[in-house]
Amino acid sequence: MNEHVTPWLNAYHDGELRGRRLQQVKEHLALCATCRAESESLQTLAALLQDAPVAETLTPPDRFVAQVGLRLPRRPTQPAWKSALETGWRLVPVGLLGAWAFVQAVFIVSGVALRALQMGLGGDAAAQLLPASQQALSLTELLSSSGASLSDVGQTALRLLGDGGPLGWGVMLNLASLAVIGLLYWSWLASWWARRQHHSESGRTA
Ligand SMILES: [Zn+2]
Incomplete structure (x- = not known):
């Protein structure tokens, strides 16, 4: 049996393979169960990605920055005397x-x-x-x-x-x-x- 064609499977699914390489991958897939399974899982993944709405899987840069900002602590922690002053002020x-x-x-x-x-x-x-x-x-x-x-x-x-x-x-x-x-x-x-x-x-x- 030839070498596995795993490295070429992505290009194969994208229709980028031509000539001798395309023929080689097709022939190998017909014979090798391992590469056939790999090829099928790639196909399933591609179908899933196509079904998922783009807006939800990809975060626009502005929104990403805002979300990071929300996760960061609001302000650096205040020194003790300052929070004591704050408490006094509130009283x-x-x-x-x-x-x-x-x-x-x-x-x-x-x-x-x-x-x-x-x-x-x-x-x-x-x-x-x-x-x-x-x-x-x-x-x-x-x-x-x-x-x-x-x-x-x-x-x-x-x-x-x-x-x-x-x-x-x-x-x-x-x-x-x-x-x-x-x-x-x-x-x-x-x-x-x-x-x-x-x-x-x-x-x-x-
Ligand atoms: Zn193989």
């Missing part, structure tokens, strides 16, 4: 909520104390409760000193406080602290939004 609204709750609690307590004072009940107890409202005052001053516009709000509140009498100052101080907390919250929200925009933009260009 700002929680802190503001806590400050708001504190201010509300202080005003409820001082409101009770003032009412007690106005009704002339237990002068000692009212005097003990009053420092709590002084704390609220210093909190508002602390918050309002963080910016020019905020300190304006604080000063206005303090001025009205002086004029407004016992009932007026509680309401004004409450409103002022709410305004300060609201303002801080909105500025946090604005910078959070700005950061998000920045991130998504750098994500697109990267």
